Amino acid sequence: VQIEACSAIAMQGGIPILLSTLTQHPLTQHLQQTGLCLLRQLLRASPGNNRMKAALTSSFGIEITIKAIFTHGITSSNNADSGYYRILEDGCMLLWSLGFQHSDNLQRIHVGGGAGAILAGMESAMQEQEEDKEEREINNKRNERVQGNALGALHTLSFHPGIRSGLRDNGGMECVLKVMSLHPHSASVQERACGALATLVVRDEQMSNSSSGDVVVMLLDGQAMVMIAVAMENHITVARVQRNACLLLWLLCKSLENVRIMQQKTNGRIRRVLIGAIQQFPSECEKSARFVIERMGSIYD
Structure with a gap:
């Protein structure tokens, strides 16, 4: 009706x-x-x-x-x-x-x-x-x-x-991160925040010295990386949060500097939450999560 x-x-x-x-x-x-x-x-x-x-x-x-x-x-x-x-x-x-x-x-x-x-x-x-x-x-x-x-x-x-x-x-990225910090226990906020960041971090220009067409991504600091890990920890059973967060981390790993920040500033939390995402939602998260883990492997292994 x-x-x-x-x-x-x-x-x-x-x-x-x-x-x-x-x-x-x-x-x-x-x-x-x-x-x-x-x-x-x-x-x-x-x-x-x-x-x-x-x-x-x-x-x-x-x-x-x-x-x-x-x-x-x-x-x-x-x-x-x-x-x-x-x-x-x-x-x-x-x-x-x-x-x-x-x-x-x-x-x-x-x-x-x-x-x-x-x-x-x-x-x-x-x-x-x-x-x-x-x-x-x-x-x-x-x-x-x-x-x-x-x-x-x-x-x-x-x-x-x-x-x-x-x-x-x-200040759009800073605003999104602040919202994440204010609503850590809201799955919908964390899911959509990770989704928004996944589009915002992509720069418009292509890598001038690359024939692969990989996009250039912005850098996030250690605090932002930890916030992504916290979102995944708080919502380990929510597929949409895990999927969007894994995609965001996958994109961020296009930059070696972001990989270094993940390695040095998160005390192993990124790797742990990625393993959890693979275990919980292998069909949705395994490909992107394993890519990130492999990129970080030189430090962790």
Whole structure:
């Protein structure tokens, strides 16, 4: 029934009407919150429905979502019942869904500053979480949902070279690592953080002296390497965390300097968690994990 109802809304022109209303009232927070929530529900009820996505994008749904995040999803009113978190949470999910495997939409998100809006929202949410001591537990859970959606969006959006470069230049990697440190026991946050880092660490230029076409990757410090190991330790039975972390470590091993950092700064933890990943999920993790172990072998063996 829900899928049929959502399809009827799309077929009867409901999406353009809704988006037009949001355009006419950009400063009305409750309206923006309700509108983004409804749009998210429409996409959720119709996964893979390209007609639904086309209806959203043709009526400037991307631009409207970005504007809502900039206007209402960055600076909180410090009211726990405000739509601040919901606008950011739903806005991130909408951009994530609309950008997934769609180069034209990614370009529109890039031009509209969508990644910057998400990054600013993440930082604002973290600041509020740290400042509001009295509602720490409530804010932690709420912040976890927001950051999980934001990380998922960053993972998808950073497949666009311009977005990836912009995120790196504006503290995107540092922001992802900080979120990891604030939510160590959230499997969804750790999974999506590793996924986001796996795209962000890839530099756009190719190795000039290599005929193999291997990509050049960024360097991560010892603290970041330990955080990846901690994520794998805390979520040893969660396949998605192990898979994304192994992929991230595999990419990082494209740089010998990263291998040295893993060897010298993690006290053997990387090797131990990789062995655990192989034992738990051999079909998903063995190839990438063994590659990393072999690269580190000259020190460990």
